[in-house]
Amino acid sequence: MKDALSQIKDLIHAHRSFVVLSHIRPDGDAYGTSLALALVLRALGKQAVVYSQDGLSRNYLFLPGKELIERTPAFAPPADTAILAVDTSTRERLGESFLAWNRVPDLNLDHHASNPGYGKINIIDGESPASAQVLYELLEALDYPCPPEAAVNLYVGLMTDTGSFRFRQTTARTFEVAADLVTLGADPALASQHCYQSSSVERFNLQREVLGASRFTCGNRVAYYHLTQDLYAKTGAHSDEVENFLEQLQTVATVEVAFMLEDLDKGVTRASLRSRGKIDVNAIAAKFGGGGHRLAAGIRSSLPAAELERKLLAEIEAALQPFTA
Amino acid sequence: MKDALSQIKDLIHAHRSFVVLSHIRPDGDAYGTSLALALVLRALGKQAVVYSQDGLSRNYLFLPGKELIERTPAFAPPADTAILAVDTSTRERLGESFLAWNRVPDLNLDHHASNPGYGKINIIDGESPASAQVLYELLEALDYPCPPEAAVNLYVGLMTDTGSFRFRQTTARTFEVAADLVTLGADPALASQHCYQSSSVERFNLQREVLGASRFTCGNRVAYYHLTQDLYAKTGAHSDEVENFLEQLQTVATVEVAFMLEDLDKGVTRASLRSRGKIDVNAIAAKFGGGGHRLAAGIRSSLPAAELERKLLAEIEAALQPFTA
Numbered sequence: 229m230k231d232a233l234s235q236i237k238d239l240i241h242a243h244r245s246f247v248v249l250s251h252i253r254p255d256g257d258a259y260g261t262s263l264a265l266a267l268v269l270r271a272l273g274k275q276a277v278v279y280s281q282d283g284l285s286r287n288y289l290f291l292p293g294k295e296l297i298e299r300t301p302a303f304a305p306p307a308d309t310a311i312l313a314v315d316t317s318t319r320e321r322l323g324e325s326f327l328a329w330n331r332v333p334d335l336n337l338d339h340h341a342s343n344p345g346y347g348k349i350n351i352i353d354g355e356s357p358a359s360a361q362v363l364y365e366l367l368e369a370l371d372y373p374c375p376p377e378a379a380v381n382l383y384v385g386l387m388t389d390t391g392s393f394r395f396r397q398t399t400a401r402t403f404e405v406a407a408d409l410v411t412l413g414a415d416p417a418l419a420s421q422h423c424y425q426s427s428s429v430e431r432f433n434l435q436r437e438v439l440g441a442s443r444f445t446c447g448n449r450v451a452y453y454h455l456t457q458d459l460y461a462k463t464g465a466h467s468d469e470v471e472n473f474l475e476q477l478q479t480v481a482t483v484e485v486a487f488m489l490e491d492l493d494k495g496v497t498r499a500s501l502r503s504r505g506k507i508d509v510n511a512i513a514a515k516f517g518g519g520g521h522r523l524a525a526g527i528r529s530s531l532p533a534a535e536l537e538r539k540l541l542a543e544i545e546a547a548l549q550p551f552t553a
Numbered sequence: 554m555k556d557a558l559s560q561i562k563d564l565i566h567a568h569r570s571f572v573v574l575s576h577i578r579p580d581g582d583a584y585g586t587s588l589a590l591a592l593v594l595r596a597l598g599k600q601a602v603v604y605s606q607d608g609l610s611r612n613y614l615f616l617p618g619k620e621l622i623e624r625t626p627a628f629a630p631p632a633d634t635a636i637l638a639v640d641t642s643t644r645e646r647l648g649e650s651f652l653a654w655n656r657v658p659d660l661n662l663d664h665h666a667s668n669p670g671y672g673k674i675n676i677i678d679g680e681s682p683a684s685a686q687v688l689y690e691l692l693e694a695l696d697y698p699c700p701p702e703a704a705v706n707l708y709v710g711l712m713t714d715t716g717s718f719r720f721r722q723t724t725a726r727t728f729e730v731a732a733d734l735v736t737l738g739a740d741p742a743l744a745s746q747h748c749y750q751s752s753s754v755e756r757f758n759l760q761r762e763v764l765g766a767s768r769f770t771c772g773n774r775v776a777y778y779h780l781t782q783d784l785y786a787k788t789g790a791h792s793d794e795v796e797n798f799l800e801q802l803q804t805v806a807t808v809e810v811a812f813m814l815e816d817l818d819k820g821v822t823r824a825s826l827r828s829r830g831k832i833d834v835n836a837i838a839a840k841f842g843g844g845g846h847r848l849a850a851g852i853r854s855s856l857p858a859a860e861l862e863r864k865l866l867a868e869i870e871a872a873l874q875p876f877t878a
Contacts, residue, residue, distance in 0.1 A: 392717040393731070394745035402741075403732035406718070410725040420719035425829070426806040429773045436764040448754045481751040504750070 233369055235349045239334055240269070243310040246276040249300070249333070251316040252323050254280055255471070256288070256388025256423060261314045261337075261359040263293045264374075264381040268367060271375045281323025285468045290422040291384065292377035304329035314338065315359035315385075319346045337362055339389075342519075357397035360385025364405050376413025383414030388423055391475070396523070427469065434465035438473050444480075450544055451477040454533055455490040474502045484551070485509060485544050489533045497536050499527040507547045515543060558694055560674045564659055565594070568635040571601040574625070574658070576641040577648050579605055580796070581613070581713025581748060586639045586662075586684040588618045589699075589706040593692060596700045606648025610793045615747040616709065617702035629654035639663065640684035640710075644671045662687055664714075667844075682722035685710025689730050701738025708739030713748055716800070721848070752794065759790035763798050769805075775869055776802040779858055780815040799827045809876075810834060810869050814858045822861050824852040832872045840868060 248266050250258035262278045269276035279300040288294065300323050305311070313333040316322050317340035322333075336347025339362050341354025356362045360382040367374050374382070386406060390398045393406070410416060442453040453473070460467060477486040487501040487509075499516070501509040502524050509525045516536070518527030529536050573591045575583035587603045594601035604625040613619065625648050630636070638658040641647050642665035647658075661672025664687050666679025681687045685707040692699050699707070711731060715723045718731070735741060759780075767778040778798070785792060802811040812826040812834075824841070826834035827849050834850045841861070843852030854861050 387718075391745075392719060393712075393741055394717060394749065396742040398741040400732040400735040403728045403735060407725040407728035407732065410728060416718055416723040416727075417721040420716075421829075424719065425803050427804045429769060429805050429807065432802075432805050436761070436767075439761040440765050442761075444754060477757075478750050479752045480754050480757050482754065504746075 232349055232351055233366075236335065236351075236366070237370060239310060239349065240272065240274070243308065244275060245305070245309040246274055246312055247305050247309055248276060248278045248312045248314060249316070249322050249326055250278075250280060250314050251321040252281045254282060254285065254288075257358045257360055257385040258315045259284070259288050259291055259297070260381040260383075260385030260388070261363050263291055263296060264360065264378040264385070265312060265314060265337075265363060266296050267293050267375055267378040267381065268372055271373050271378070279326070281325055282468075286466070287423075287426070287469055288384075290426075292380050300325035302328065304331055310334045312337070313347060314363065315340075317343045337366065340521075342521075355397060357395060357399075357402055358386045358389035360389065361402060361405050364409070374409075374412055379409045379412035379414045380419065383409040383416070384419050384423065387416070387419055392420070392424075428465065430463050430465040431469050433463040434459060434470060435473055435476075437463060439476055442477060444483075445541065446545055446548060448480065448482040449484045449548055450486075450541070451480065451483045452487045452489070452537070452541075453477075454537065455488060456533075457491050472500050474500060478502055478504065484548060487540060487544075489537055489540075491533055492528075495530060495532075497527075497529050497531055497533045499529065499536060499540060501525050501527075501540075506551055507544070512540070512543045512547060516540075557674055557676055558691075561660065561676075561691070562695060564635060564674065565597065565599070568633065569600060570630070570634040571599055571637055572630050572634055573601060573603045573637045573639060574641070574647050574651055575603075575605060575639050576646040577606045579607060579610065579613075582683045582685055582710035583640045584609070584613050584616055584622070585706040585708075585710030585713070586688050588616055588621060589685065589703040589710070590637060590639060590662075590688060591621050592618050592700055592703040592706065593697055596698050596703070604651070606650055611791070612748075612751070612794055613709075615751075617705050625650035627653065629656055635659045637662070638672060639688065640665075642668045662691065665846075667846075680722060682720060682724075682727055683711045683714035685714065686727060686730050689734070699734075699737055704734045704737035704739045705744065708734040708741070709744050709748065712741075712744055717745070717749075753790065755788050755790040756794050758788040759784060759795060760798055760801070762788060764801055767802060769808075770866065771870055771873060773805065773807040774809045774873055775811075775866070776805065776808045777812045777814070777862070777866075778802075779862065780813055781858075782816050797825050799825060803827055803829065809873060812865060812869075814862055814865075816858055817853075820855060820857075822852075822854050822856055822858045824854065824861060824865060826850050826852075826865075831876055832869070837865070837868045837872060841865075 248262040250262040266276040266278050278297045283299045284297045311333045312335040314337045333347040335349045337351045339356040339359045343352045353362045438453050444451045474486045484504050490498045503509045508522045513525035513527050516527045573587040575587040591601040603622045606625050608624045609622045636658045637660040639662045658672040660674045662676045664681040664684045668677045678687045769776045799811045809829050815823045828834045833847045838850035838852050841852045
């Protein structure tokens with residue numbers, strides 16, 4: 229890492245202007261880490277903006293520095309603007325507008341172990357629970373400042389990507405970083421209120437419809453639901469305020485695999501899968517052209533939802549077979 | 554605290570046998586802190602058991618050292634057995650069996666600011682988010698060992714009483730303590746799987762019934778539900794695996810007050826209230842003989858649920874009045 233560190237110092241020294249990018253359908257870690265990086269660069273006297281294919285979603289309007297986020301423009305920035313990618317496992321997930329620029333990111337900072345290293349400099353820590361933690365450790369190593377607004381953003385990234393310090397990869401180090409970020413200005417209760425207690429009543433109504441219609445099968449080892457456009461219409465919820473409700477299904481001890489299907493536009497069905505540990509849902513997703521991690525994976529398919537459901541259930545049942553007493 | 558510290562050292566030095574007690578309807582902090590204290594005492598070569606009026610609830614069967622928990626016996630322990638109370642805001646909440654002993658606890662360790670200090674030695678830190686944190690800091694100050702099993706119990710107390718590091722009073726210090734406990738042997742993902750992903754499908758079915766029947770009123774600023782014996786019968790859920798579902802109602806941004814009513818045996822109605830911040834639900838609960846904190850309070854009433862509901866709604870509406878634009 230020594231080498232990468234001096235390369236990053238050189239990169240930042242050599243440029244006046246920076247663009248920070250993260251992945252499509254951004255989550256708290258994508259927004260938080262990219263905003264934090266832009267804020268740190270500005271604290272160093274640089275110009276920095278955050279581009280996102282999808283812009284800023286309504287769930288994250290509370291993030292300090294949110295005015296730095298713009299939709300990724302069609303035209304590439306000048307050649308002397310450095311391009312920094314965070315929290316994005318593949319080049320493609322940086323979004324179509326970025327791909328059209330035909331540029332290689334100068335820095336690729338991520339915590340997805342599957343990241344192939346598509347940047348000129350690559351800082352990838354697949355053990356880390358969040359890109360926010362990777363960036364915080366980088367700032368420490370570089371002895372760069374972390375302004376309070378950056379700390380708030382990093383805290384949001386860390387909190388959301390660890391499911392509030394619940395997921396695997398949450399270590400003593402994660403809590404040490406959280407302690408530092410709170411000391412630097414993050415407010416845990418406020419961040420959690422923004423992230424977990426700021427839904428619309430429409431989203432709540434969608435959630436109760438979905439939970440009411442969720443099905444359990446294979447001796448309650450599989451739970452799933454189908455999020456239809458009808459449910460959105462019935463409840464008035466917006467798709468950009470709904471990540472998924474799989475965490476709710478996973479509260480049940482017997483549930484080894486939870487999944488959801490969603491009808492998207494243009495005949496595309498999205499599926500999202502979660503495993504408790506025994507089943508590798510990445511392997512299952514791969515059979516339908518999807519991917520992710522062992523415990524969390526996604527699929528985009530041209531199969532109709534009912535057919536994808538049937539095929540997924542068959543694959544999951546087969547995967548559970550060896551674990552059947 | 555210097556004085557209290559040497560008093561505690563003397564207390565532990567002077568006794569060979571200890572009973573640790575916590576409050577009725579124990580939660581993760583009550584079980585975790587009392588078990589941790591007993592395990593530390595045993596590591597010091599002492600005899601120690603944990604008494605609980607309600608015994609061990611099925612949700613906490615995973616706690617290491619759980620075999621130390623017994624139902625509080627009718628007869629008091631010998632006079633030379635020291636009695637240590639943890640996480641219990643009033644003497645009465647230690648349970649009827651304890652009250653019949655007619656003994657004063659030698660130590661009263663708690664984080665409830667309202668604790669009147671009913672012990673011979675009182676260690677009360679009303680700023681602390683959990684009794685587990687108070688005990689951990691005491692162990693540090695005393696330079697006592699914290700075996701791995703004790704660390705797991707303290708972590709469970711800290712995690713559950715902070716709502717997974719979300720509630721107010723979660724500070725940098727809380728995260729430092731969490732980091733230490735993980736270093737000492739606690740596993741965050743495992744603890745969270747035990748506490749948040751180990752429900753029965755019956756509990757899930759009760760939850761979806763409850764959410765489906767929850768009502769929103771006062772411009773969605775109040776949300777509530779009524780947990781009837783019929784719902785328990787319909788779903789087969791056990792009351793000892795159900796704390797409450799108010800957290801779900803509090804996900805809605807507009808909800809200032811969430812409350813639930815439950816029919817208990819013998820014509821008793823239980824109510825539980827939560828506030829987002831503006832409304833003091835402790836003051837409302839006090840009008841019905843209940844109490845708690847500003848943001849979380851409870852009531853036990855002989856009023857029928859429908860009548861308590863009507864009266865509570867009127868009080869809450871009046872309390873919201875000053876905040877109506």
